[in-house]
Amino acid sequence: MESNSSGSSSTYAAAGVDIKVADQAVQLIRDAVCSTYNDSVLSEHGSFGGLYSLIQTKSMSEPVLVTSTDGVGTKVMLAVEVGKLAGIGQDIVNHCINDILVQGAQPLFFLDYIASGQLDPFLISEIVSGMAQACRQSGCALIGGEMAEMPGVYRTDQLDIVGTIVGLVDRANLLPKMNIHPGDVLLGLASSGPHTNGYSLIRRIFENIPMDQVNSELGQSWGEALLAPHRSYLPLLQSEICNPSSKIKALAHITGGGLIDNIPRILPAGMGARIKKDSWPVLPIFRFIQSFGEIQDREMYRVFNMGIGMVVILAPNDIEEIRTKITEETWVIGEVIQKEGVTID
């Protein structure tokens, strides 16, 4: 009796592989995974667990690991529908990188889990290639992963993608810092689209609109605009988070909950933020989403990033210094106020 025709699982850096499709996927992703390795990675592709040397921490006063695990949510359903999976691999890696970046951490390594009712080695290869690309861009090793085929758990042709990241920061450089005051400014960094949030709503709104239909104003298809990969803000902010005398007081990654829910998470008790609505160019895709879905303004700002994927908090006097170091356009989108909550007007 063959036991492994379904329900088996296989990792490319942890456990036994015993189904052909997984073997094929492992072969296909080997080069992509290895391309992310650096001198700190001590394990070989296919070994038990991933091994990562912390010899670099010898020079730190108190090394602190920062870790987060996340899924890509229902954006994956849109990616499956459109048949473009590489971007979703970048999405999960960059989402995780940004989540630990806001605590001042640089990524060390990433692990992924991909599960489906039926594993398609080519789709998995495309996803992992996207992950590897994002990992290389941020100097993060794709050190382990797991694939699982569970037809009884997952719907036909559907899949889920989960990522876990581990990063490092010297305790003295942890963000947010304690010196946030009313009058500090919020500097916004551009997003590339909805990133990985609001996709259940997006999928309902675009239910009857073909994803390959090109919109002339966007200059691309709906699918391309809606699947634009989540940006990593590490390249823009890396030199600052490594700088012990950086003027950055805090960072907020604008994910589910938008500007309204994410900014208060890094503010001291009793403080809030006033956002100036027209202070940055809202990405056109959000206007289409709002119009097609007939969504109220406030709801838009609670679900979507509206074109701002990362918010930097700093003193007004430091704006120009930080702007010089962030090598792209940024916008002063608001300020910290002595009242809890976020107003947008």
Place this chain on the structure above:
Amino acid sequence: MESNSSGSSSTYAAAGVDIKVADQAVQLIRDAVCSTYNDSVLSEHGSFGGLYSLIQTKSMSEPVLVTSTDGVGTKVMLAVEVGKLAGIGQDIVNHCINDILVQGAQPLFFLDYIASGQLDPFLISEIVSGMAQACRQSGCALIGGEMAEMPGVYRTDQLDIVGTIVGLVDRANLLPKMNIHPGDVLLGLASSGPHTNGYSLIRRIFENIPMDQVNSELGQSWGEALLAPHRSYLPLLQSEICNPSSKIKALAHITGGGLIDNIPRILPAGMGARIKKDSWPVLPIFRFIQSFGEIQDREMYRVFNMGIGMVVILAPNDIEEIRTKITEETWVIGEVIQKEGVTID
């Protein structure tokens, strides 16, 4: 338009929470999660990422992180069917602990991902309580997690559970060691049942047998026997893996692929193992599985652990010393031979 009635996700240590059911689950699991914290955990429950201080590594010559990510596979379907989820929480934690233990690592922290077509806060609370229990037993902090509700991806009433573990070892103590020779012995440690492997096969075999039916020989119901949680071998082996002069040469965690596929993974090229079939008491549940499923002997040893969940490799002269330190019965189940592959006779 309400955007978060489905497809939303929530973490209890990473990102925004905005659906009631997730909030309820977060409330329910708070105490369980916090009960796993120790002095190294710097983050509070509900903060962005999990923060773990590595101040302890100051005394190590080269600290190495060991990491692994894994799912529980289709054992979760059986647990859902029987309605007992706490054990599956222990399963994923202990599986991960054992996976890094075989490289000599002690666990630092664990993160979980639980996704379903519909989140049930009480089921999630039961799962996380099981995880927390296993974490406490092994001194591992449950430092982060994510819950996702994706009805379009997961079948109704089904869920998936994924875990990621990070552990620590001084590079000089990494396992396996390089001194494995033919003639070294394999010492077997008892499993509690099938652990987390072979459940697609088990579910087919037991398809028409009520899980609450008590078997008189087992003295428990089929459900209880088949859902016995995966053991953690850390308590038995912790003092030895922390001992730089330990006589343990290697450990093999017997997961998917059984003794046949897992032992060769830690042996040097050109070596294999000869297993003596009657050298340990095969757990009764495996005899029932084999009989009900009419499964060949070799197939049983390739799918199941057959009562041996961890194998220790050591020189024959060191058997008594190691046995004294492992505070329960163990069995010499075979030896290393100068020929690749595993024979069982």
